[in-house]
Every structure is written in C-alpha cells, then in structure tokens.
Amino acid sequence: MANFASDNVSGASPEILEAVARANAGPAMPYGEDDITRRLEALVAEVFEHEVAVFPLATGSGANALALSVLAPRYGAVYCHREAHVNVDECGAPEFFTGGAKLVALDGPHAKIDAAAVAAAVSGAGVVHHVQPAAISITQASEQGTVYAPGEVAALAAVAREHKLALHMDGARFANALARLGCSPAEASWKAGVDVLTLGATKNGALAAEAAIFFRPEQAAEFPYLRKRGGHLFSKLRFVSAQLEAYLTGDLWLRNANHANAQATHLAEGLQALPGVEVTAPVQANEVFAALPRALVEGLQAKGFVFYVWRDEGPAPLCRFVTSFDSRPEDVAALLAEAARLAGLGGH
Numbered sequence: 552m553a554n555f556a557s558d559n560v561s562g563a564s565p566e567i568l569e570a571v572a573r574a575n576a577g578p579a580m581p582y583g584e585d586d587i588t589r590r591l592e593a594l595v596a597e598v599f600e601h602e603v604a605v606f607p608l609a610t611g612s613g614a615n616a617l618a619l620s621v622l623a624p625r626y627g628a629v630y631c632h633r634e635a636h637v638n639v640d641e642c643g644a645p646e647f648f649t650g651g652a653k654l655v656a657l658d659g660p661h662a663k664i665d666a667a668a669v670a671a672a673v674s675g676a677g678v679v680h681h682v683q684p685a686a687i688s689i690t691q692a693s694e695q696g697t698v699y700a701p702g703e704v705a706a707l708a709a710v711a712r713e714h715k716l717a718l719h720m721d722g723a724r725f726a727n728a729l730a731r732l733g734c735s736p737a738e739a740s741w742k743a744g745v746d747v748l749t750l751g752a753t754k755n756g757a758l759a760a761e762a763a764i765f766f767r768p769e770q771a772a773e774f775p776y777l778r779k780r781g782g783h784l785f786s787k788l789r790f791v792s793a794q795l796e797a798y799l800t801g802d803l804w805l806r807n808a809n810h811a812n813a814q815a816t817h818l819a820e821g822l823q824a825l826p827g828v829e830v831t832a833p834v835q836a837n838e839v840f841a842a843l844p845r846a847l848v849e850g851l852q853a854k855g856f857v858f859y860v861w862r863d864e865g866p867a868p869l870c871r872f873v874t875s876f877d878s879r880p881e882d883v884a885a886l887l888a889e890a891a892r893l894a895g896l897g898g899h
C-alpha cells in the first residue's frame with residue numbers, strides 16, 4: 552500500500568545493498584581500521600572539497616548528540632528551532648550526551664531560524680548565572696521540508712562567529728536540500744560557515760548510515776572517545792562505511808533525493824488544486840505539509856493510504872506526507888485520484 556508516513560518506511564537502494572555485500576568478502580580490521588572506512592574519509596574530503604574528519608554512525612540522533620557533545624560544554628547553550636529534531640525527537644539525547652547543555656528553542660517560520668532571532672537570543676556570556684552561548688544547530692532540510700539557502704546559513708554563521716559559537720547542521724535530509732539548491736556540497740556546508748554536518752543517508756537509501764563530518768578536524772579531537780563511550784563505535788564499522796561510500800558514489804545520493812523531491816512537488820501541486828486543501832509550508836524537499844478537510848483525511852485512510860496526521864485539530868487537520876527515493880509515481884497518482892474523487896471532482 553502507498554505509504555507516505557516517512558522516508559524511512561522505504562527499504563534501501565540496490566547499490567547500497569550491493570556495497571554491503573561486497574564489504575562482506577573476507578576479513579577486515581574492526582572499529583574503523585578497515586580500508587573502506589579509510590577510503591570514505593578521502594571520498595568525503597573530495598565530495599566536500601575540504602579537509603574533514605568523518606565518523607560513520609548508524610543513527611541520526613546519535614550523530615547529532617555526539618556532535619553537539621563536542622561543540623557545547625555541560626553549561627553551554629545550543630540555539631535551535633523549537634521544532635528541531637534535536638529539541639523534540641531525540642528523547643533528551645543532546646542534553647544527555649553534552650552532560651546538561653541547554654537547548655534554547657527559538658521560533659521562526661516553517662521550522663527555520665534566522666540570524667536575527669539567534670542574535671536576539673544570545674546572551675549571558677560571562678555571567679556565572681547563565682548558560683554560556685556555545686552553538687547554533689539548524690536542520691537542513693528543516694522539519695517542515697523547507698531549505699536554508701547558502702546565504703541564510705552564511706548569515707547565521709556570521710552571528711556564530713561574532714559570538715564564538717559553533718555552527719552545527721543536522722543534515723538528516725541534506726541530500727534533499729542539496730538537490731533542491733543545485734549548489735555544491737561545499738557551498739551548502741563549510742563555504743556557508745558550517746563547522747559540523749551530521750549527514751544522513753538512512754532516509755535516502757541506506758540501511759542505517761549517518762556520518763558526523765567535521766570541517767575543522769581539530770574540533771573532533773574528543774569525538775573518538777565520546778563515540779566509544781556512548782556506545783556508537785561499531786566493531787564491524789566497514790558495513791556502515793560501505794553504505795556511505797556507495798551513497799556518495801556516482802551521485803546516488805542526489806539521484807535518490809531528486810526523485811523524492813520531484814514526487815513531493817507533484818503530490819503538493821495535486822493536493823493544492825483540491826477545494827479546501829491548503830499546503831502550509833513551501834515544498835522545497837521531500838515533505839508535504841497540508842491541511843485537509845477531515846472527510847478527505849478519513850477517506851484516504853479508509854482506502855489504505857498511510858500518512859501522519861500531524862496536528863489533529865479543527866475541520867482541516869494538518870497532515871504530513873513524505874516521499875522517498877523509491878516512492879512510486881503511480882502511488883502518488885493513486886492518492887491524488889482518490890483525493891479528487893473524495894473532493895467530488897470526478898472519478899466514480
């Protein structure tokens with residue numbers, strides 16, 4: 552059945568499964584001492600056109616929490632959007648891994664924060680009673696499927712520099728953002744001032760693979776120990792690295808993301824054309840947020856279409872539809888046809 556609940560309802564790309572199978576041939580040294588993991592660091596440096604320290608991980612929450620744990624001290628403040636995954640969807644892991652740093656939740660339209668909001672919030676440096684400004688964390692693409700343009704990231708980076716904050720980017724859907732922006736990985740990250748990118752692959756074709764990428768390797772000095780201590784150093788790390796290598800090879804990540812984004816755009820355009828439907832956030836990646844008349848929501852669910860009701864209030868609940876690298880165009884078409892039928896616009 553057509554499932555638009557999230558992009559992690561999808562399986563994995565054949566190229567990634569094949570890479571894992573290839574990595575299975577013969578012995579390899581454990582804990583990242585293998586050839587694939589070594590090659591990965593060089594590949595990431597090449598793709599991002601910068602010296603990097605790369606740490607393959609298997610969950611995005613682990614990658615975010617560990618990244619923040621080296622960027623913020625126990626008494627630090629991390630500025631992020633109120634809806635940020637680090638703030639609401641990680642069960643306190645960032646606070647736990649940092650040893651108690653405070654996430655300072657900021658508001659901003661469509662799940663993005665801007666430079667002015669951060670500048671207005673940063674305070675208390677040197678005041679013993681206050682948490683000490685340490686980092687900014689932004690999500691690319693955001694929790695509402697919107698995308699930060701490089702200029703917006705650069706403006707945040709300028710605030711970061713002024714206040715000596717690190718800039719972290721939660722890139723669980725970085726490829727979707729990159730596909731949308733059409734710029735280089737470098738332009739979307741370190742050239743815009745990002746210090747640490749947690750690059751997701753799981754939601755865009757991997758089995759379980761994320762990477763913490765430090766563009767200033769000296770900032771990563773403690774990371775190996777914190778990763779091991781946090782239980783995120785995999786003994787057969789080659790299998791995680793193999794997924795990331797395949798992901799970044801031959802533009803697989805961008806091909807997958809382009810497909811997912813195109814399906815979301817098509818879905819959004821079709822929904823928006825229906826009476827009573829309002830797409831509530833610009834569709835810039837692979838997520839569609841739309842308020843749908845309740846009868847439409849229930850009718851689609853009754854036909855077996857799966858999606859999240861994000862906020863169940865009023866006559867038009869807010870729904871979230873997520874497309875992925877293997878979303879089938881015929882499933883998107885089927886959902887739109889059924890929605891049009893329910894809206895009384897034809898069909899039978």
Ligand SMILES: *Cc1c(COP(=O)(O)O)cnc(C)c1O
Pocket residue numbers: 609610611612613615636637690693694721723724753754
């Ligand atoms: C999915 C996601 C993550 C990572 O989640 P895990 O389930 O821990 O892998 C991180 N950030 C965002 C914005 C996400 O959507």
